[in-house]
Amino acid sequence: MDKTIRLWKLDSALVTTLRGHSAPVIGVAISPNGNAIASASDDGTVKLWKRDVSLPVTLDHQSSVYGVVFSPDSNTIASVGLDTTVKLWNKNGILLNTLRGHVAGNWAVAFxxxxxxIASAGWDGTLKLWNKNGILLNTLGKHSQPIWDVAFSVDGNTIASASADNTVKLWNKNGGLLKTLGGHTAGVWGVAFSSDGKMIASASDDKTVKLWKMEAGKLPVLLATLNGHSGKVWEVAFSPDSQQLASASEDNTVILWNLDRVIDLDEVIAYGCNWVRDYLKTNLDVSQSDRRLCDGIDAK
Structure with a gap:
């Protein structure tokens, strides 16, 4: 909430602090080519910070901006916010198109x-899909509460939506619901797919990050619950090699998780589930959400 963007090295060393917004910064995106950073703010603007340029370009969204993202080729920027629109900008900050169709504000957008x-997440609980020319393709079935985040799988065939209804829903690109991921005990703010296609991470108001295992032809199963934050977890992002996960929280910290340890524990988890499966199903002190923790995890 200090109106800044901070860039860090993986060893936790602060590289630089970018100042220019006059209200809290809600979202940040780095272009795939690494040449620019876009920041979304409650001050109604997106600021485009370019390498070797001292002052940012200001994109006037004309309402509080909550989500911003670059296209894969780094040539287009999409922003969403309180005004219910999706705005598309070129890499120089020129407005290309305004997409209208949501009936409530938007928190997130993804290419x-x-x-x-383009997928846009609405406070009305709907997910809308648009083509790059701004034509509405589909409105996906509804969450019971606002959608806070949206992400595409690496192959583009699956879309994940994270909602205040405590769930992550997985959809196919035609709008069919594939699976609802439960387990969080409060709203889910962030969701991300790993670049190797093997995992989904979700960030929640319940102060946890959940890591889900993906396998071709199978439904996701819960792999781990990551505890470490003392406040709500707003967002998650995988490293390009899928070996680390970053989580950002209202406790003013970003935690970097080494996922090698989690992935390498597959056999241990399966072995442990073989021991505790009956306990989870029959013990009266186990919560309903925890009773299914070992579903789909078979002994190796």
Missing amino acids: SPDGNT
């Missing part, structure tokens, strides 16, 4: 890996 589809 498909091929850049041909």
